[in-house]
Amino acid sequence: MKISETLTPQxxxxxxxxxxxxxxENESINVTELIEEIxxxxxxxx
Numbered sequence: 001m002k003i004s005e006t007l008t009p010q011x012x013x014x015x016x017x018x019x020x021x022x023x024x025e026n027e028s029i030n031v032t033e034l035i036e037e038i039x040x041x042x043x044x045x046x
Contacts, residue, residue, distance in 0.1 A: 007045050015041045 019038055023029055 007042060011045055 015038060018041070019034065022037070023034065
């Protein structure tokens with residue numbers, strides 16, 4: 001199954017916005033942790 005088949009544009013936008021806001025809230029953010037969080041959000045959408 002492709003992610004694009006299950007991830008709607010709206011859900012993708014919500015993930016990007018929440019990630020952006022999290023990055024704005026933290027002065028120092030671990031990129032690996034941020035990528036893992038995005039991955040979990042995308043995979044939990046199935």
